[in-house]
Amino acid sequence: MKAALRQFIRFGWEQALSCLFPVVIFASLAVTQLIQIPWLPRYDLLLLICLAMQGWMVHSGLETRDEVKVITMFHLIGLALELFKVHMGSWSYPEEGYSKVFGVPLYSGFMYASVASYLCQAWRRLKVELIKWPPFSVVVPLAAMIYLNFFSHHYWIDARWWLSALVLLVFWRTWVTYEVGGTRYRMPLALSFVLIGLFIWIAENVATFFGAWEYPDQSVSWRIVHFGKVSSWLLLVIVSFLIVATLKLVKDRQAPVQLGIMG
Template identity: 40%
Template sequence: MKYTIHELILFAVKQAHACLFGGFLLAIMLVTRYWYPIDFLHRYDFIFIAAIVFQLFLLIFKLETIKEAIVIIVFHLVATVMELFKTSDAIGSWSYPEAYVFGVGNVPLFTGFMYSAVGSYIARVWRIFEFRYENYPNKRWTIILVIGIYVNFFSHHFIADFRWLLLFITGWLFFNTKIHFKIIKTYRNMPLLLGWFLVAIFIWIAENLATYANIWIYPNQTNGWELVPLAKLSSWYLLMLLSFVLVSLINEVRDYSKPKNEQ
């Protein structure tokens, strides 16, 4: 019992360490929502600069690896393209209500870091818990799947929304996949599909906090904040999968059934 409690505490600590960048961003957003005394710098621009400075801090003090920093850059680029489309005047899926200087079109540049925080978390938790996998599908199929997911984020505005088909394919492809993670010495495991769902719930909670902090708003929140619908979980679940597969391209997908020296 004592060992189990110790393991649970260490699990929480390691998770918090993996969430370092995302936690920092969310804290900055919430604090500046109620207290922001800098008159000469827009709040959004301050968040952008703070994110860059914090990234440099993590790298300098070796709290983040170069590989993880590359993941953040890639996610920033991929996310900014999607943000430009989603916030365009013709689409208007959501908007950023405050002023900024550092931005492109309707998108302040700090927004890419919000998606990068998800990629950063996955890359860090992968390393910290020494992930290994059981029945992981062929990478080729996972790449094809996430390309379809990314395209659907754009195309569903013009043709049918295939998210439920994509979720079905995801379930079929990863149904038997288990993720093994080491907290202290012993490997624990859970279905990978369940792991993604749990992370998606935490992202949905963070999204509610961010919209409450006026970081971005959906059309139904223009006249006052409302809880983000639970239906958004499907989008975050697919984003989780997209993020995970992108990270898998630079991280080794180790087979749990094989000794480490055979991989």
């Protein structure tokens, strides 16, 4: 029991370090709701905090330049989704800000980037490896279909449950292994998707409570985000993981080739 408890504490510590960027964002949401700067709107202050945090993580070595490239890509992907969803009325950012573009504050992209930051950090800290990963020719189109469904379901059918079933089919035999305190563990990849999606839904409730954004049914007073949103976050996590995993695997395959050329 003592050994299991030590491993659990080690795992929690590594997860906490991996979640540093998201934790800073949530802490900033709470602090900026209580403390306001008269000449600087809250959304703009949050953007400055996110930029400073990103710069510090690179300068301190907590994030590599390659990881920053991945995170930047997620920022742009998330911002594109935010612009569309706000336009469609799915949620809103009711406060004023100089850095708002078509009703979307630019800091919002960092909330998606923080998910990528967590995945990159956890991948490196826990020495993640994938077993029986499907071919890229299957993974890339699946990620694209999931992302496009966030847009297309406003005009056509919502295929999220079909896509979820397809994810289970594609990754049925895929496992993720990770290391804690020198001991390796493994779990089904689909289970890790569900767990991460559930924790992000919990974080979403915290974020909306502190006014990060606002759903239509929260305009009068805050209420718990509908549990059905877990499915949306689950699919977004899958897209995020597929992109990070694909880039990591491509880089790992290129490394031996580069070493061979140098030799």
